[in-house]
Amino acid sequence: MPIDTATRTAYTQDMDAFRDTVRSFMRDRVAPNAEQWDEAKIVPKSIWKEAGELGMLCPTVPEEYGGLGLDFRYNAVVDEEAAYGAGTTLGFSLQSDIVADYIVNYGSEEQKQLWLPKMVSGEVVTAIAMTEPGVGSDLQSIQTSAKRDGNHYVINGSKTYITNGQNADLTLVCAVTDPDAEKKWQGVSIILVEADREGYSRGRNLDKIGQDAADTSELFFSDVRVPITNCLGQEGKGFIYLMSQLGQERLSIAVSAQASAQKAFDDTVAFVKERKAFGKPVFDFQNTRFVLADLKAKLQVGWAHLDHCLTLHAKRTLTPEEGAAAKLWHTEFQWEMIDKCLQLHGGAGYMNEYPIARMWRGARVTRIFGGTTEIMKELIGRSL
Structure with a gap:
């Protein structure tokens, strides 16, 4: 089942309509090719142009440079749907959530005119x-x-x-x-x-x-x-520029982590209801239900927190410490979720043919890139 946005507070109706387009793209154009691209260890550049045609790349870029001039929540929609429905890892978020803002905020007029329209269209990968x-x-x-x-x-x-x-x-x-x-x-x-x-x-x-x-x-x-x-x-001024953009980068990682956790949960609920052990579905064991109940409660907390952070960021009031906290909590939760879901798959969870195994391998790095869990704790601790 897709990400449920009925109770989300960060998004508008226009964003929900945009989500439908992104969701269809991930389902129809990306997911069927995910295994092939994983084996090739690269995403073909042609898919970037397709995404660009749908307005999925760099939606925050101002209209005078070929973008849509929207706020970061549109980026978050792409991040969520890619993490939930693509079946593989795309490089879109690096371009849209990180590189684009460097050029928009610090680039010369010549640099903006030269590069931003090509980044929006997918002609240029950064x-x-x-x-x-x-x-x-x-x-x-x-x-x-x-x-x-x-x-x-x-x-x-x-x-x-x-x-x-x-x-x-x-x-x-x-x-x-x-x-x-x-x-x-x-x-x-x-x-x-x-x-x-x-x-x-x-x-x-x-x-x-x-x-x-x-x-x-x-x-x-x-x-x-x-x-x-x-x-x-x-x-x-490079170091200053880099530090000033880290809050959004870390929020972007948190967004993808939360959506990935939701995907792992949904897949696992479906799996344990079908897989039998000792003559009954794995779901019917009390331990299975208790593990899933705990994870379900944390998912609820996670989505509420994420919407809180997205709303603050849209108002430009998300602090660096809050960005670090989002990255810390959501990536740690992603790992807890996927590791426990893999356990509920039993031996099947260790097989790469099952999506949970690929999600487990892919999730390990999110507590490292964008600043390690330990660095996030240090940053938050310094603000106390």
């Missing part, structure tokens, strides 16, 4: 490259450099764990432009790097334990020359 080998996401320790040479930057370094890395036509690269800055973070800038630049190369499509169709790559930069005008916003 990525953001922060993480480096041996450094992780500690942006104050990155080694990739962008040195000025006349009216160009010359970029050298490498990145890893880059979502959309194989498909990306444009990558926002975090690099050190001022190695002598008094504070390391003051020397970090974000540079737009086109994939066809000489010296830019993709490494492996990394072999992950889950989220198979989401291409995740190594990227290498060897004397890559880009114009100074490819700097996003002001030089040396």
Whole structure:
């Protein structure tokens, strides 16, 4: 059964109509191909253009740049329906929920005119490259450099764990432009790097334990020359820009986690009502019902909390700590839900032919990317 929106408080009727379009797309165009794309370990770029034609990519981009000029709740609709009904992991949320806002908020008029319409249409796929080998996401320790040479930057370094890395036509690269800055973070800038630049190369499509169709790559930069005008916003402000966008990124992760938890629950209820053990459906055992009752109650809490956060964010009043709390709670709940649902599947839950097994593998990383559970606790703790 689809996500029940009858009692949701964050969405309007227009958003519900948009949801119908997104839901149909996930059901008819994505889900039938999910297994094939998982095996290929990449989503074909053609599906991006189809999504773009339906207004599913970057709906918050202003109309003057080809977007719909809507609020983040439309992004959340796409995130929910993809997590619930796609059957695989798409890279849409990175483009719509993260990269688009960087360019809208900090890009020059020329950058906006050049890239945003193509991102909305799906003609261009984007990525953001922060993480480096041996450094992780500690942006104050990155080694990739962008040195000025006349009216160009010359970029050298490498990145890893880059979502959309194989498909990306444009990558926002975090690099050190001022190695002598008094504070390391003051020397970090974000540079737009086109994939066809000489010296830019993709490494492996990394072999992950889950989220198979989401291409995740190594990227290498060897004397890559880009114009100074490819700097996003002001030089040396990259770290500030990155920190200012983390609340929405973490809310996006929370949205997908909650919808994924709902999908696991619905599939498991259907499974235990059909599967028999000791001559009766698994659902008829008291333990099964008690486990599911507990999870059902937490789902109710989760949806109410998510709507609360979405409403705050639409009003631009969601604090960074509240975003961190949303990411913390919903990803931890997602893991609890899927792990317990896998247990109720018994041996079948360990077989990749069952969706719960793929959901279990895919869910493990959500407590890591976008800031680990431990970092979320630290951020919340600092605000006390």
